[in-house]
Amino acid sequence: MKHKQQDPLEKERFLRSKLDEYHVDVPDFPMKSEKTKGDRLIAFLASPTENPLEKLILTVNGVTMLKLAPIGLVMGLTILQFLIFF
Amino acid sequence: MARERREEELMTAYQAGDRDALDAIYWLMKDSLYSFLYRYTRDEQLSIDIVQDTFVKLQQHKHQYDPAMGKLKPYLFQIAYRLMVNKLNRRKKLKSFFPSLVPITKTSIDMADRMTIREAIGKLPPKQRAIILLYYYHDLPQEEIAVILEIPLGTVKSRLHHGIHRLKALLGGDFLEA
Known part of the structure:
Protein backbone atom coordinates (compact mmCIF):
# COMPACT_ATOMS: atom_id res chain seq x y z
CA MET A 1 0.00 0.00 0.00
CA LYS A 2 1.24 3.50 -0.82
CA HIS A 3 2.18 5.71 2.11
CA LYS A 4 0.67 9.14 2.00
CA GLN A 5 1.78 12.33 3.69
CA GLN A 6 0.22 12.69 7.15
CA ASP A 7 -1.17 9.21 6.80
CA PRO A 8 -3.36 8.54 9.86
CA LEU A 9 -2.64 4.83 9.45
CA GLU A 10 1.12 5.24 9.25
CA LYS A 11 1.79 4.43 12.91
CA GLU A 12 -0.95 1.81 13.14
CA ARG A 13 1.22 -1.17 12.33
CA PHE A 14 -1.07 -3.77 13.88
CA LEU A 15 -4.14 -2.34 12.21
CA ARG A 16 -2.38 -2.22 8.85
CA SER A 17 -1.26 -5.82 9.22
CA LYS A 18 -4.85 -6.81 9.95
CA LEU A 19 -6.19 -4.81 7.01
CA ASP A 20 -3.60 -6.46 4.76
CA GLU A 21 -5.01 -9.87 5.67
CA TYR A 22 -8.28 -9.05 3.96
CA HIS A 23 -7.79 -10.28 0.42
CA VAL A 24 -10.59 -10.48 -2.09
CA ASP A 25 -10.72 -13.14 -4.80
CA VAL A 26 -12.16 -11.42 -7.82
CA PRO A 27 -14.33 -13.74 -9.92
CA ASP A 28 -14.17 -13.65 -13.69
CA PHE A 29 -17.22 -11.94 -15.10
CA PRO A 30 -17.75 -10.06 -18.34
CA MET A 31 -18.72 -6.47 -18.90
CA LYS A 32 -22.34 -6.17 -19.90
CA SER A 33 -23.86 -3.89 -22.45
CA GLU A 34 -27.00 -2.04 -21.51
CA LYS A 35 -29.49 -4.17 -19.58
CA THR A 36 -33.12 -4.12 -20.58
CA LYS A 37 -35.90 -3.96 -18.01
CA GLY A 38 -36.82 -7.53 -19.00
CA ASP A 39 -33.29 -8.73 -18.14
CA ARG A 40 -33.52 -7.05 -14.75
CA LEU A 41 -36.90 -8.64 -14.05
CA ILE A 42 -35.62 -12.09 -15.01
CA ALA A 43 -32.50 -11.62 -12.85
CA PHE A 44 -34.70 -10.57 -9.93
CA LEU A 45 -37.11 -13.49 -10.35
CA ALA A 46 -34.29 -15.99 -10.83
CA SER A 47 -32.29 -14.89 -7.79
CA PRO A 48 -32.39 -17.39 -4.90
CA THR A 49 -34.57 -16.37 -1.96
CA GLU A 50 -35.18 -17.55 1.55
CA ASN A 51 -37.68 -20.40 1.91
CA PRO A 52 -40.60 -18.95 3.92
CA LEU A 53 -41.49 -22.46 5.22
CA GLU A 54 -37.96 -23.30 6.35
CA LYS A 55 -38.70 -22.62 10.04
CA LEU A 56 -41.63 -25.06 9.91
CA ILE A 57 -39.59 -27.79 8.21
CA LEU A 58 -36.98 -27.75 10.98
CA THR A 59 -39.32 -29.10 13.70
CA VAL A 60 -41.48 -32.26 13.87
CA ASN A 61 -44.52 -30.24 14.90
CA GLY A 62 -43.93 -27.88 12.00
CA VAL A 63 -43.77 -30.74 9.46
CA THR A 64 -46.92 -32.30 10.95
CA MET A 65 -48.68 -28.96 10.74
CA LEU A 66 -47.63 -28.56 7.10
CA LYS A 67 -49.00 -32.05 6.29
CA LEU A 68 -52.27 -31.46 8.09
CA ALA A 69 -52.80 -27.90 6.87
CA PRO A 70 -54.24 -28.92 3.42
CA ILE A 71 -56.66 -31.38 5.09
CA GLY A 72 -57.81 -28.68 7.51
CA LEU A 73 -58.15 -26.21 4.65
CA VAL A 74 -60.29 -28.63 2.60
CA MET A 75 -62.45 -29.43 5.62
CA GLY A 76 -62.90 -25.74 6.31
CA LEU A 77 -63.89 -25.04 2.71
CA THR A 78 -66.36 -27.97 2.76
CA ILE A 79 -67.99 -26.69 5.94
CA LEU A 80 -68.13 -23.21 4.44
CA GLN A 81 -69.91 -24.53 1.33
CA PHE A 82 -72.42 -26.44 3.49
CA LEU A 83 -73.13 -23.29 5.47
CA ILE A 84 -73.62 -21.20 2.31
CA PHE A 85 -75.61 -23.62 0.10
CA PHE A 86 -77.61 -25.70 2.58
CA MET B 1 0.70 8.36 -12.39
CA ALA B 2 1.38 6.72 -15.76
CA ARG B 3 -1.52 4.35 -15.17
CA GLU B 4 -3.85 7.24 -14.38
CA ARG B 5 -2.81 9.04 -17.55
CA ARG B 6 -3.41 5.83 -19.45
CA GLU B 7 -6.93 5.55 -17.97
CA GLU B 8 -7.75 9.09 -19.04
CA GLU B 9 -6.31 8.50 -22.52
CA LEU B 10 -8.36 5.35 -22.88
CA MET B 11 -11.50 7.18 -21.85
CA THR B 12 -10.81 9.93 -24.37
CA ALA B 13 -10.32 7.25 -27.03
CA TYR B 14 -13.60 5.60 -26.01
CA GLN B 15 -15.41 8.93 -26.20
CA ALA B 16 -14.04 9.24 -29.72
CA GLY B 17 -15.64 5.89 -30.62
CA ASP B 18 -12.94 3.31 -29.86
CA ARG B 19 -14.82 0.33 -28.37
CA ASP B 20 -11.58 -1.52 -27.53
CA ALA B 21 -10.64 1.35 -25.22
CA LEU B 22 -13.75 0.61 -23.15
CA ASP B 23 -12.71 -3.03 -22.82
CA ALA B 24 -9.26 -1.91 -21.70
CA ILE B 25 -10.80 0.43 -19.08
CA TYR B 26 -12.98 -2.44 -17.87
CA TRP B 27 -10.03 -4.79 -17.37
CA LEU B 28 -8.02 -2.03 -15.70
CA MET B 29 -10.78 -1.05 -13.24
CA LYS B 30 -12.88 -4.17 -12.73
CA ASP B 31 -10.86 -5.77 -9.92
CA SER B 32 -10.50 -2.56 -7.99
CA LEU B 33 -14.22 -1.73 -8.18
CA TYR B 34 -15.25 -5.27 -7.31
CA SER B 35 -12.91 -5.42 -4.31
CA PHE B 36 -14.30 -2.18 -2.91
CA LEU B 37 -17.90 -3.28 -3.40
CA TYR B 38 -17.30 -6.76 -2.03
CA ARG B 39 -15.49 -5.52 1.06
CA TYR B 40 -18.35 -3.09 1.65
CA THR B 41 -21.31 -5.41 1.02
CA ARG B 42 -19.78 -8.90 1.43
CA ASP B 43 -22.19 -9.97 -1.29
CA GLU B 44 -20.58 -11.50 -4.37
CA GLN B 45 -23.52 -11.31 -6.76
CA LEU B 46 -24.46 -7.78 -5.74
CA SER B 47 -20.87 -6.64 -6.25
CA ILE B 48 -20.73 -8.20 -9.73
CA ASP B 49 -24.06 -6.58 -10.66
CA ILE B 50 -22.89 -3.17 -9.51
CA VAL B 51 -19.59 -3.37 -11.40
CA GLN B 52 -21.53 -4.31 -14.54
CA ASP B 53 -24.10 -1.57 -13.94
CA THR B 54 -21.30 0.96 -13.43
CA PHE B 55 -19.99 0.20 -16.90
CA VAL B 56 -23.50 0.28 -18.35
CA LYS B 57 -23.85 3.79 -16.88
CA LEU B 58 -20.44 4.74 -18.27
CA GLN B 59 -21.59 3.66 -21.72
CA GLN B 60 -24.90 5.49 -21.41
CA HIS B 61 -23.27 8.76 -20.31
CA LYS B 62 -19.84 8.46 -21.89
CA HIS B 63 -19.74 12.09 -22.97
CA GLN B 64 -20.50 13.39 -19.47
CA TYR B 65 -17.00 12.53 -18.31
CA ASP B 66 -14.61 15.46 -18.59
CA PRO B 67 -10.92 14.74 -17.83
CA ALA B 68 -10.52 18.37 -16.77
CA MET B 69 -12.98 17.79 -13.91
CA GLY B 70 -11.08 14.86 -12.39
CA LYS B 71 -9.55 11.45 -12.86
CA LEU B 72 -11.42 8.46 -14.23
CA LYS B 73 -10.91 6.23 -11.17
CA PRO B 74 -12.81 8.43 -8.67
CA TYR B 75 -15.44 9.07 -11.37
CA LEU B 76 -16.13 5.32 -11.70
CA PHE B 77 -16.00 4.80 -7.94
CA GLN B 78 -18.55 7.59 -7.52
CA ILE B 79 -20.94 5.90 -9.97
CA ALA B 80 -20.44 2.53 -8.26
CA TYR B 81 -20.91 3.98 -4.77
CA ARG B 82 -24.17 5.73 -5.77
CA LEU B 83 -25.49 2.54 -7.37
CA MET B 84 -24.52 0.51 -4.30
CA VAL B 85 -26.19 2.88 -1.84
CA ASN B 86 -29.37 2.94 -3.96
CA LYS B 87 -29.46 -0.85 -4.26
CA LEU B 88 -28.84 -1.38 -0.55
CA ASN B 89 -31.56 1.13 0.35
CA ARG B 90 -33.98 -0.54 -2.05
CA ARG B 91 -33.10 -3.94 -0.60
CA LYS B 92 -33.67 -2.63 2.92
CA LYS B 93 -37.13 -1.34 1.97
CA LEU B 94 -37.98 -4.61 0.21
CA LYS B 95 -36.87 -6.56 3.26
CA SER B 96 -39.15 -4.58 5.53
CA PHE B 97 -42.19 -5.32 3.30
CA PHE B 98 -41.39 -8.83 2.04
CA PRO B 99 -38.70 -10.47 4.23
CA SER B 100 -38.67 -13.70 2.24
CA LEU B 101 -38.15 -12.00 -1.14
CA VAL B 102 -34.69 -10.62 -0.42
CA PRO B 103 -31.96 -12.64 -2.19
CA ILE B 104 -29.74 -14.69 0.11
CA THR B 105 -26.33 -13.14 0.67
CA LYS B 106 -23.59 -15.51 -0.43
CA THR B 107 -20.48 -14.95 1.64
CA SER B 108 -17.47 -17.19 1.63
Missing part, protein backbone atom coordinates in the same frame (compact mmCIF):
# COMPACT_ATOMS: atom_id res chain seq x y z
CA ILE B 109 -15.23 -17.70 4.63
CA ASP B 110 -11.62 -18.41 3.78
CA MET B 111 -9.76 -18.29 7.07
CA ALA B 112 -10.65 -17.65 10.69
CA ASP B 113 -8.23 -14.72 10.99
CA ARG B 114 -9.71 -13.03 7.93
CA MET B 115 -13.11 -13.33 9.51
CA THR B 116 -11.96 -11.01 12.25
CA ILE B 117 -11.01 -8.14 9.98
CA ARG B 118 -13.97 -8.82 7.69
CA GLU B 119 -16.37 -8.74 10.57
CA ALA B 120 -14.76 -5.66 12.04
CA ILE B 121 -15.05 -3.82 8.72
CA GLY B 122 -18.62 -5.07 8.35
CA LYS B 123 -19.48 -3.69 11.77
CA LEU B 124 -18.19 -0.21 11.01
CA PRO B 125 -20.90 2.38 10.36
CA PRO B 126 -21.43 2.46 6.56
CA LYS B 127 -20.07 6.00 6.17
CA GLN B 128 -16.84 5.18 8.01
CA ARG B 129 -16.55 1.83 6.23
CA ALA B 130 -16.57 3.40 2.77
CA ILE B 131 -13.83 5.86 3.76
CA ILE B 132 -11.57 3.24 5.33
CA LEU B 133 -11.91 1.00 2.27
CA LEU B 134 -11.29 3.73 -0.27
CA TYR B 135 -8.40 5.19 1.69
CA TYR B 136 -6.53 2.03 2.59
CA TYR B 137 -7.26 -0.47 -0.15
CA HIS B 138 -7.63 1.86 -3.10
CA ASP B 139 -4.95 4.41 -2.32
CA LEU B 140 -7.28 7.29 -2.93
CA PRO B 141 -6.37 10.68 -1.47
CA GLN B 142 -8.85 12.21 0.94
CA GLU B 143 -9.76 14.91 -1.62
CA GLU B 144 -10.87 12.26 -4.12
CA ILE B 145 -12.79 10.32 -1.45
CA ALA B 146 -14.67 13.55 -0.70
CA VAL B 147 -15.62 13.76 -4.40
CA ILE B 148 -16.71 10.11 -4.57
CA LEU B 149 -18.87 10.27 -1.45
CA GLU B 150 -20.01 13.84 -2.15
CA ILE B 151 -19.08 15.09 1.31
CA PRO B 152 -16.74 17.87 2.52
CA LEU B 153 -13.04 17.10 3.00
CA GLY B 154 -13.30 17.84 6.73
CA THR B 155 -15.99 15.17 7.07
CA VAL B 156 -13.73 12.65 5.31
CA LYS B 157 -10.91 13.44 7.75
CA SER B 158 -13.09 13.12 10.84
CA ARG B 159 -14.81 9.93 9.63
CA LEU B 160 -11.43 8.40 8.78
CA HIS B 161 -10.16 9.28 12.26
CA HIS B 162 -13.25 7.84 13.97
CA GLY B 163 -13.25 4.82 11.67
CA ILE B 164 -9.66 3.95 12.62
CA HIS B 165 -10.49 4.21 16.33
CA ARG B 166 -13.64 2.15 15.92
CA LEU B 167 -11.77 -0.51 13.94
CA LYS B 168 -9.08 -0.73 16.60
CA ALA B 169 -11.71 -1.10 19.30
CA LEU B 170 -13.52 -3.80 17.31
CA LEU B 171 -10.35 -5.77 16.63
CA GLY B 172 -9.30 -5.43 20.26
CA GLY B 173 -5.68 -6.21 19.46
CA ASP B 174 -2.43 -4.98 20.89
CA PHE B 175 -2.07 -1.39 19.71
CA LEU B 176 0.91 -0.43 21.88
CA GLU B 177 2.90 0.84 18.92
CA ALA B 178 0.18 3.34 18.00
Whole structure:
Protein backbone atom coordinates (compact mmCIF):
# COMPACT_ATOMS: atom_id res chain seq x y z
CA MET A 1 0.00 0.00 0.00
CA LYS A 2 1.24 3.50 -0.82
CA HIS A 3 2.18 5.71 2.11
CA LYS A 4 0.67 9.14 2.00
CA GLN A 5 1.78 12.33 3.69
CA GLN A 6 0.22 12.69 7.15
CA ASP A 7 -1.17 9.21 6.80
CA PRO A 8 -3.36 8.54 9.86
CA LEU A 9 -2.64 4.83 9.45
CA GLU A 10 1.12 5.24 9.25
CA LYS A 11 1.79 4.43 12.91
CA GLU A 12 -0.95 1.81 13.14
CA ARG A 13 1.22 -1.17 12.33
CA PHE A 14 -1.07 -3.77 13.88
CA LEU A 15 -4.14 -2.34 12.21
CA ARG A 16 -2.38 -2.22 8.85
CA SER A 17 -1.26 -5.82 9.22
CA LYS A 18 -4.85 -6.81 9.95
CA LEU A 19 -6.19 -4.81 7.01
CA ASP A 20 -3.60 -6.46 4.76
CA GLU A 21 -5.01 -9.87 5.67
CA TYR A 22 -8.28 -9.05 3.96
CA HIS A 23 -7.79 -10.28 0.42
CA VAL A 24 -10.59 -10.48 -2.09
CA ASP A 25 -10.72 -13.14 -4.80
CA VAL A 26 -12.16 -11.42 -7.82
CA PRO A 27 -14.33 -13.74 -9.92
CA ASP A 28 -14.17 -13.65 -13.69
CA PHE A 29 -17.22 -11.94 -15.10
CA PRO A 30 -17.75 -10.06 -18.34
CA MET A 31 -18.72 -6.47 -18.90
CA LYS A 32 -22.34 -6.17 -19.90
CA SER A 33 -23.86 -3.89 -22.45
CA GLU A 34 -27.00 -2.04 -21.51
CA LYS A 35 -29.49 -4.17 -19.58
CA THR A 36 -33.12 -4.12 -20.58
CA LYS A 37 -35.90 -3.96 -18.01
CA GLY A 38 -36.82 -7.53 -19.00
CA ASP A 39 -33.29 -8.73 -18.14
CA ARG A 40 -33.52 -7.05 -14.75
CA LEU A 41 -36.90 -8.64 -14.05
CA ILE A 42 -35.62 -12.09 -15.01
CA ALA A 43 -32.50 -11.62 -12.85
CA PHE A 44 -34.70 -10.57 -9.93
CA LEU A 45 -37.11 -13.49 -10.35
CA ALA A 46 -34.29 -15.99 -10.83
CA SER A 47 -32.29 -14.89 -7.79
CA PRO A 48 -32.39 -17.39 -4.90
CA THR A 49 -34.57 -16.37 -1.96
CA GLU A 50 -35.18 -17.55 1.55
CA ASN A 51 -37.68 -20.40 1.91
CA PRO A 52 -40.60 -18.95 3.92
CA LEU A 53 -41.49 -22.46 5.22
CA GLU A 54 -37.96 -23.30 6.35
CA LYS A 55 -38.70 -22.62 10.04
CA LEU A 56 -41.63 -25.06 9.91
CA ILE A 57 -39.59 -27.79 8.21
CA LEU A 58 -36.98 -27.75 10.98
CA THR A 59 -39.32 -29.10 13.70
CA VAL A 60 -41.48 -32.26 13.87
CA ASN A 61 -44.52 -30.24 14.90
CA GLY A 62 -43.93 -27.88 12.00
CA VAL A 63 -43.77 -30.74 9.46
CA THR A 64 -46.92 -32.30 10.95
CA MET A 65 -48.68 -28.96 10.74
CA LEU A 66 -47.63 -28.56 7.10
CA LYS A 67 -49.00 -32.05 6.29
CA LEU A 68 -52.27 -31.46 8.09
CA ALA A 69 -52.80 -27.90 6.87
CA PRO A 70 -54.24 -28.92 3.42
CA ILE A 71 -56.66 -31.38 5.09
CA GLY A 72 -57.81 -28.68 7.51
CA LEU A 73 -58.15 -26.21 4.65
CA VAL A 74 -60.29 -28.63 2.60
CA MET A 75 -62.45 -29.43 5.62
CA GLY A 76 -62.90 -25.74 6.31
CA LEU A 77 -63.89 -25.04 2.71
CA THR A 78 -66.36 -27.97 2.76
CA ILE A 79 -67.99 -26.69 5.94
CA LEU A 80 -68.13 -23.21 4.44
CA GLN A 81 -69.91 -24.53 1.33
CA PHE A 82 -72.42 -26.44 3.49
CA LEU A 83 -73.13 -23.29 5.47
CA ILE A 84 -73.62 -21.20 2.31
CA PHE A 85 -75.61 -23.62 0.10
CA PHE A 86 -77.61 -25.70 2.58
CA MET B 1 0.70 8.36 -12.39
CA ALA B 2 1.38 6.72 -15.76
CA ARG B 3 -1.52 4.35 -15.17
CA GLU B 4 -3.85 7.24 -14.38
CA ARG B 5 -2.81 9.04 -17.55
CA ARG B 6 -3.41 5.83 -19.45
CA GLU B 7 -6.93 5.55 -17.97
CA GLU B 8 -7.75 9.09 -19.04
CA GLU B 9 -6.31 8.50 -22.52
CA LEU B 10 -8.36 5.35 -22.88
CA MET B 11 -11.50 7.18 -21.85
CA THR B 12 -10.81 9.93 -24.37
CA ALA B 13 -10.32 7.25 -27.03
CA TYR B 14 -13.60 5.60 -26.01
CA GLN B 15 -15.41 8.93 -26.20
CA ALA B 16 -14.04 9.24 -29.72
CA GLY B 17 -15.64 5.89 -30.62
CA ASP B 18 -12.94 3.31 -29.86
CA ARG B 19 -14.82 0.33 -28.37
CA ASP B 20 -11.58 -1.52 -27.53
CA ALA B 21 -10.64 1.35 -25.22
CA LEU B 22 -13.75 0.61 -23.15
CA ASP B 23 -12.71 -3.03 -22.82
CA ALA B 24 -9.26 -1.91 -21.70
CA ILE B 25 -10.80 0.43 -19.08
CA TYR B 26 -12.98 -2.44 -17.87
CA TRP B 27 -10.03 -4.79 -17.37
CA LEU B 28 -8.02 -2.03 -15.70
CA MET B 29 -10.78 -1.05 -13.24
CA LYS B 30 -12.88 -4.17 -12.73
CA ASP B 31 -10.86 -5.77 -9.92
CA SER B 32 -10.50 -2.56 -7.99
CA LEU B 33 -14.22 -1.73 -8.18
CA TYR B 34 -15.25 -5.27 -7.31
CA SER B 35 -12.91 -5.42 -4.31
CA PHE B 36 -14.30 -2.18 -2.91
CA LEU B 37 -17.90 -3.28 -3.40
CA TYR B 38 -17.30 -6.76 -2.03
CA ARG B 39 -15.49 -5.52 1.06
CA TYR B 40 -18.35 -3.09 1.65
CA THR B 41 -21.31 -5.41 1.02
CA ARG B 42 -19.78 -8.90 1.43
CA ASP B 43 -22.19 -9.97 -1.29
CA GLU B 44 -20.58 -11.50 -4.37
CA GLN B 45 -23.52 -11.31 -6.76
CA LEU B 46 -24.46 -7.78 -5.74
CA SER B 47 -20.87 -6.64 -6.25
CA ILE B 48 -20.73 -8.20 -9.73
CA ASP B 49 -24.06 -6.58 -10.66
CA ILE B 50 -22.89 -3.17 -9.51
CA VAL B 51 -19.59 -3.37 -11.40
CA GLN B 52 -21.53 -4.31 -14.54
CA ASP B 53 -24.10 -1.57 -13.94
CA THR B 54 -21.30 0.96 -13.43
CA PHE B 55 -19.99 0.20 -16.90
CA VAL B 56 -23.50 0.28 -18.35
CA LYS B 57 -23.85 3.79 -16.88
CA LEU B 58 -20.44 4.74 -18.27
CA GLN B 59 -21.59 3.66 -21.72
CA GLN B 60 -24.90 5.49 -21.41
CA HIS B 61 -23.27 8.76 -20.31
CA LYS B 62 -19.84 8.46 -21.89
CA HIS B 63 -19.74 12.09 -22.97
CA GLN B 64 -20.50 13.39 -19.47
CA TYR B 65 -17.00 12.53 -18.31
CA ASP B 66 -14.61 15.46 -18.59
CA PRO B 67 -10.92 14.74 -17.83
CA ALA B 68 -10.52 18.37 -16.77
CA MET B 69 -12.98 17.79 -13.91
CA GLY B 70 -11.08 14.86 -12.39
CA LYS B 71 -9.55 11.45 -12.86
CA LEU B 72 -11.42 8.46 -14.23
CA LYS B 73 -10.91 6.23 -11.17
CA PRO B 74 -12.81 8.43 -8.67
CA TYR B 75 -15.44 9.07 -11.37
CA LEU B 76 -16.13 5.32 -11.70
CA PHE B 77 -16.00 4.80 -7.94
CA GLN B 78 -18.55 7.59 -7.52
CA ILE B 79 -20.94 5.90 -9.97
CA ALA B 80 -20.44 2.53 -8.26
CA TYR B 81 -20.91 3.98 -4.77
CA ARG B 82 -24.17 5.73 -5.77
CA LEU B 83 -25.49 2.54 -7.37
CA MET B 84 -24.52 0.51 -4.30
CA VAL B 85 -26.19 2.88 -1.84
CA ASN B 86 -29.37 2.94 -3.96
CA LYS B 87 -29.46 -0.85 -4.26
CA LEU B 88 -28.84 -1.38 -0.55
CA ASN B 89 -31.56 1.13 0.35
CA ARG B 90 -33.98 -0.54 -2.05
CA ARG B 91 -33.10 -3.94 -0.60
CA LYS B 92 -33.67 -2.63 2.92
CA LYS B 93 -37.13 -1.34 1.97
CA LEU B 94 -37.98 -4.61 0.21
CA LYS B 95 -36.87 -6.56 3.26
CA SER B 96 -39.15 -4.58 5.53
CA PHE B 97 -42.19 -5.32 3.30
CA PHE B 98 -41.39 -8.83 2.04
CA PRO B 99 -38.70 -10.47 4.23
CA SER B 100 -38.67 -13.70 2.24
CA LEU B 101 -38.15 -12.00 -1.14
CA VAL B 102 -34.69 -10.62 -0.42
CA PRO B 103 -31.96 -12.64 -2.19
CA ILE B 104 -29.74 -14.69 0.11
CA THR B 105 -26.33 -13.14 0.67
CA LYS B 106 -23.59 -15.51 -0.43
CA THR B 107 -20.48 -14.95 1.64
CA SER B 108 -17.47 -17.19 1.63
CA ILE B 109 -15.23 -17.70 4.63
CA ASP B 110 -11.62 -18.41 3.78
CA MET B 111 -9.76 -18.29 7.07
CA ALA B 112 -10.65 -17.65 10.69
CA ASP B 113 -8.23 -14.72 10.99
CA ARG B 114 -9.71 -13.03 7.93
CA MET B 115 -13.11 -13.33 9.51
CA THR B 116 -11.96 -11.01 12.25
CA ILE B 117 -11.01 -8.14 9.98
CA ARG B 118 -13.97 -8.82 7.69
CA GLU B 119 -16.37 -8.74 10.57
CA ALA B 120 -14.76 -5.66 12.04
CA ILE B 121 -15.05 -3.82 8.72
CA GLY B 122 -18.62 -5.07 8.35
CA LYS B 123 -19.48 -3.69 11.77
CA LEU B 124 -18.19 -0.21 11.01
CA PRO B 125 -20.90 2.38 10.36
CA PRO B 126 -21.43 2.46 6.56
CA LYS B 127 -20.07 6.00 6.17
CA GLN B 128 -16.84 5.18 8.01
CA ARG B 129 -16.55 1.83 6.23
CA ALA B 130 -16.57 3.40 2.77
CA ILE B 131 -13.83 5.86 3.76
CA ILE B 132 -11.57 3.24 5.33
CA LEU B 133 -11.91 1.00 2.27
CA LEU B 134 -11.29 3.73 -0.27
CA TYR B 135 -8.40 5.19 1.69
CA TYR B 136 -6.53 2.03 2.59
CA TYR B 137 -7.26 -0.47 -0.15
CA HIS B 138 -7.63 1.86 -3.10
CA ASP B 139 -4.95 4.41 -2.32
CA LEU B 140 -7.28 7.29 -2.93
CA PRO B 141 -6.37 10.68 -1.47
CA GLN B 142 -8.85 12.21 0.94
CA GLU B 143 -9.76 14.91 -1.62
CA GLU B 144 -10.87 12.26 -4.12
CA ILE B 145 -12.79 10.32 -1.45
CA ALA B 146 -14.67 13.55 -0.70
CA VAL B 147 -15.62 13.76 -4.40
CA ILE B 148 -16.71 10.11 -4.57
CA LEU B 149 -18.87 10.27 -1.45
CA GLU B 150 -20.01 13.84 -2.15
CA ILE B 151 -19.08 15.09 1.31
CA PRO B 152 -16.74 17.87 2.52
CA LEU B 153 -13.04 17.10 3.00
CA GLY B 154 -13.30 17.84 6.73
CA THR B 155 -15.99 15.17 7.07
CA VAL B 156 -13.73 12.65 5.31
CA LYS B 157 -10.91 13.44 7.75
CA SER B 158 -13.09 13.12 10.84
CA ARG B 159 -14.81 9.93 9.63
CA LEU B 160 -11.43 8.40 8.78
CA HIS B 161 -10.16 9.28 12.26
CA HIS B 162 -13.25 7.84 13.97
CA GLY B 163 -13.25 4.82 11.67
CA ILE B 164 -9.66 3.95 12.62
CA HIS B 165 -10.49 4.21 16.33
CA ARG B 166 -13.64 2.15 15.92
CA LEU B 167 -11.77 -0.51 13.94
CA LYS B 168 -9.08 -0.73 16.60
CA ALA B 169 -11.71 -1.10 19.30
CA LEU B 170 -13.52 -3.80 17.31
CA LEU B 171 -10.35 -5.77 16.63
CA GLY B 172 -9.30 -5.43 20.26
CA GLY B 173 -5.68 -6.21 19.46
CA ASP B 174 -2.43 -4.98 20.89
CA PHE B 175 -2.07 -1.39 19.71
CA LEU B 176 0.91 -0.43 21.88
CA GLU B 177 2.90 0.84 18.92
CA ALA B 178 0.18 3.34 18.00
